[in-house]
Amino acid sequence: MNQLPETGFLRLPQIIGNPKAEPPIPPIIPVKKSCWWDGVKSGRFPKPVKIGNGRSTFWRVEDIRALIARA
Template identity: 40%
Template sequence: MSSQQKVGFLRLPQVLELFPISKSAWWRGIKTGIYPKPVRLGERCTAWRASDISELLERVSNQNAEKESAECPAKPCAAAAKEANHAKA
């Protein structure tokens, strides 16, 4: 997300383009506190702060990076080892 997009609001279709899950999963995540709460801009207009969505994307990205490095520290990953074995055969 560029610095210009960190200011302002995003509607649900824009949020789901950046964080591709179903609408029901998104709303369930809001209810459980996983995802940021929306802001009411009007009677029938709900949006999310772009900064909140940017923080969510960064947090998820960092968690994925930590998970990948924990799964495959200094040794080659199992998948890489399999590929190496197939290349030898």
């Protein structure tokens, strides 16, 4: 698993990975983007927070750690 910071925020590609990035970003939670958003909608995955002008979507590292812990 990737090293997660103790606190902070993650963007979606940092969570589900991006093999096309340079260098490629390995997934923490290996699911497709549509599956992730379905999981957010159903409550399976944590809800995002909007930062800045409301157009940037992030997830709290603490919420991702909790998700991993209960898996």
